[in-house]
Amino acid sequence: MQYLAKHYKKALVLTLPFLLAACGDDDTREVIVEVEVPAEIPDPVPVSYDVTVTNLTNGQPVSPPAVVLHSEGTLWEVGAVASVELERIAEVGDSADFLTLGDASAGGVGPITPGDSQTISVTINDITDANLTIAAMLGNTNDAFTGINSWSLANLEVGATYTTVRPAYDAGTEANTESAATVPGPAANGEGFSPSRDDTGFISMHPGVVSSDDGLSTSALTVEHKFDNPVIRIQITRTE
Amino acid sequence: MKRFNKISAAALLAFASQQSFAADITVEIQNLTHGLYFTPIAAVAHTADASLFEVGEAASTELQMMAEGGSLDGIATIGTAIGADVIANPAGGLLAPTMSTSADLMTADDNVVLSVVAMILPSNDGFIGLDNWEIPTEAGTYTVFINAYDAGTEANDELRGSGEPGMAGMPVPPPLDPLLGNGGTGVAGADTNTTVHIHRGNIGDDSLTEGASDVDNAVHRWLNPVAKVTVTVR
Numbered sequence: 001m002q003y004l005a006k007h008y009k010k011a012l013v014l015t016l017p018f019l020l021a022a023c024g025d026d027d028t029r030e031v032i033v034e035v036e037v038p039a040e041i042p043d044p045v046p047v048s049y050d051v052t053v054t055n056l057t058n059g060q061p062v063s064p065p066a067v068v069l070h071s072e073g074t075l076w077e078v079g080a081v082a083s084v085e086l087e088r089i090a091e092v093g094d095s096a097d098f099l100t101l102g103d104a105s106a107g108g109v110g111p112i113t114p115g116d117s118q119t120i121s122v123t124i125n126d127i128t129d130a131n132l133t134i135a136a137m138l139g140n141t142n143d144a145f146t147g148i149n150s151w152s153l154a155n156l157e158v159g160a161t162y163t164t165v166r167p168a169y170d171a172g173t174e175a176n177t178e179s180a181a182t183v184p185g186p187a188a189n190g191e192g193f194s195p196s197r198d199d200t201g202f203i204s205m206h207p208g209v210v211s212s213d214d215g216l217s218t219s220a221l222t223v224e225h226k227f228d229n230p231v232i233r234i235q236i237t238r239t240e
Numbered sequence: 241m242k243r244f245n246k247i248s249a250a251a252l253l254a255f256a257s258q259q260s261f262a263a264d265i266t267v268e269i270q271n272l273t274h275g276l277y278f279t280p281i282a283a284v285a286h287t288a289d290a291s292l293f294e295v296g297e298a299a300s301t302e303l304q305m306m307a308e309g310g311s312l313d314g315i316a317t318i319g320t321a322i323g324a325d326v327i328a329n330p331a332g333g334l335l336a337p338t339m340s341t342s343a344d345l346m347t348a349d350d351n352v353v354l355s356v357v358a359m360i361l362p363s364n365d366g367f368i369g370l371d372n373w374e375i376p377t378e379a380g381t382y383t384v385f386i387n388a389y390d391a392g393t394e395a396n397d398e399l400r401g402s403g404e405p406g407m408a409g410m411p412v413p414p415p416l417d418p419l420l421g422n423g424g425t426g427v428a429g430a431d432t433n434t435t436v437h438i439h440r441g442n443i444g445d446d447s448l449t450e451g452a453s454d455v456d457n458a459v460h461r462w463l464n465p466v467a468k469v470t471v472t473v474r
Contacts, residue, residue: 013348019355050465051410076387078270078272078338078468079270079339079340110419166316167463167465168463170274172274172338176274176458176459177458178458200274200275200338202337202338203467204273204274204337204338205272205273205274205462205463205466206274206463207273207274207275207459207461207463208460208461208462208463209458210444210446210457210458210461214443214447214457215443215444215445215451215457216446216457217446220448229464229465231391
């Protein structure tokens with residue numbers, strides 16, 4: 001935000017009367033010389049956050065969370081059609097494409113197992129009112145994900161922490177068959193991302209997994225993989 | 241003494257104006273679920289001493305009509321009786337999964353709280369409920385996430401049936417008809433808790449032709465919250 005739009009200022013507009021000796025006349029001309037001198041570039045001021053994600057479920061690994069800072073709009077929301085970038089997170093936990101969205105981003109390293117947490121640091125220069133979006137898959141599902149949608153960081157002072165718990169969402173891109181062929185997590189090791197879409201088409205709250213123990217005979221999941229809301233806790237601390 | 245009376249009268253007036261202020265609001269309701277439909281929605285601004293439902297108390301017959309069959313007739317009767325300002329059926333029918341609907345409302349001076357109800361389908365007597373939420377007096381946009389309740393008036397058998405109050409089974413309007421099974425044997429008997437309570441959810445099953453339930457367990461379950469209410473106060 002502190003960046004100047006241009007790092008060069010126009011300067012030194014000179015008017016120089018001078019004599020053209022070769023002509024011998026008292027001929028005076030005006031010449032305008034425009035030169036560019038570099039203006040001072042202010043040092044960027046880093047604004048950094050530590051984002052700690054804790055897995056609150058019994059048996060759902062949380063894929064490496066994508067943490068993205070952006071200025072406006074939403075990267076996902078209930079009622080919207082999932083982007084392909086989000087679909088890749090929700091169906092297989094691959095955040096590489098999602099991390100290219102926004103103005104600054106950072107991804108987690110490795111899945112977060114139940115009960116475990118992971119802290120991800122993200123830095124943006126000069127901007128103190130970015131919006132924070134997070135997305136991560138619940139691994140033992142077809143297309144469940146969790147996260148936070150465009151939460152404003154404008155009021156988070158240095159040293160302050162905001163804590164919230166978040167529910168499970170359904171990307172609406174893959175039917176919740178829970179079959180061994182379609183669940184990529186360790187419970188089934190099935191297929192991950194599939195470009196075809198065969199579900200509602202819209203992001204919604206997740207209805208939960210049924211599991212074979214609870215009446216879906218073709219499910220690769222058991223009662224171990226059931227969850228209720230909330231599924232993760234997010235703590236955001238502004239560190240500088 | 242006279243002066244004292246004046247001051248207390250002024251204080252009383254200030255208090256009263258804070259407590260009862262006509263409001264110009266927009267109420268938006270979004271269905272957050274993956275596979276549930278909401279029947280026609282009622283958003284009702286009313287006095288703080290009235291209510292459409294109370295957790296832990298038996299449902300009125302008017303609420304029962306709404307929760308078992310989606311009819312707003314009873315809610316309209318209550319609304320008239322309590323001098324409420326009512327938004328009725330803003331979606332013009334069923335509100336499909338993840339869809340939103342909204343309407344404007346001018347509230348009368350004493351109608352300072354908002355309640356929202358609509359039946360959830362498929363269910364026997366499930367409904368979304370916002371109960372006596374205080375309408376803020378400060379202009380702004382406010383968001384409330386709301387849960388699914390069970391009216392406690394009908395057995396959750398999860399079978400195709402009737403939307404009439406007191407009649408067993410679930411009403412099945414057209415968009416749900418092809419999604420539900422047939423020939424279920426019935427999931428549950430009468431509720432243990434016959435007062436209004438948080439809904440335990442659908443159990444469903446994975447057969448469209450047999451099993452205990454006519455509900456599809458991979459489509460028609462839910463986790464709370466089920467709806468988002470966004471109120472804009474001007």
